[in-house]
Amino acid sequence: MPRSNVRRRTAAVAAVIGLALSGSVLTAPAAQAAPKLTWKETALKENLKKDGSRSFQLYHHPHNIGAVTWAADPLVGIWTGDTLYINDKRSDGYYVVGQVKQVSTGKTIININTKGKTAPSEVKKTKNLKEGTKIQFRACIKKGSTNHGCTSWFSAKA
Structure with missing residues (x-):
């Protein structure tokens, strides 16, 4: 496999992992504030x-x-x-x-x-x-x- 294809696939996998991780951070529940x-x-x-x-x-x-x-x-x-x-x-x-x-x-x-x-x-x-x-x-x-x-x-x- 040519080097450029390996780099593209590696970049694509890294991008998917990055999106998956950022999505889990964005959907984490907000901290509950203490009642006033x-x-x-x-x-x-x-x-x-x-x-x-x-x-x-x-x-x-x-x-x-x-x-x-x-x-x-x-x-x-x-x-x-x-x-x-x-x-x-x-x-x-x-x-x-x-x-x-x-x-x-x-x-x-x-x-x-x-x-x-x-x-x-x-x-x-x-x-x-x-x-x-x-x-x-x-x-x-x-x-x-x-x-x-x-x-x-x-x-x-x-």
Whole structure:
């Protein structure tokens, strides 16, 4: 067989193999993005908002996965004051982290999570603060050591 025919056949086989490989790369499934964390403020009575309490429902699209609540003052039978509550509603491998920082110092004064707890679960931490102390709080969603998003920092007070 002449050399030019061998080269053409070799080039043709290489081209077919190249197309086959590029086709498999092009048809590989796309990586799945982690669900996005969103939140919505929970309607609290006006007197609770005035005292500095706030609450947010957490959504890891499309599911309601938990909540984060700052309770500024005690509400008999429901919550103690100056307390951060976090709830994890789903057994999905993710866990909720709650953080509170004091605005005047920027220092984190509460850092709690639901890691390792069977859902539904609630974790709370109380910190007795001087009345009117400005704080900020937020929630984050994690799986293992990977952070899958945090809410904004919400302003509240003790």
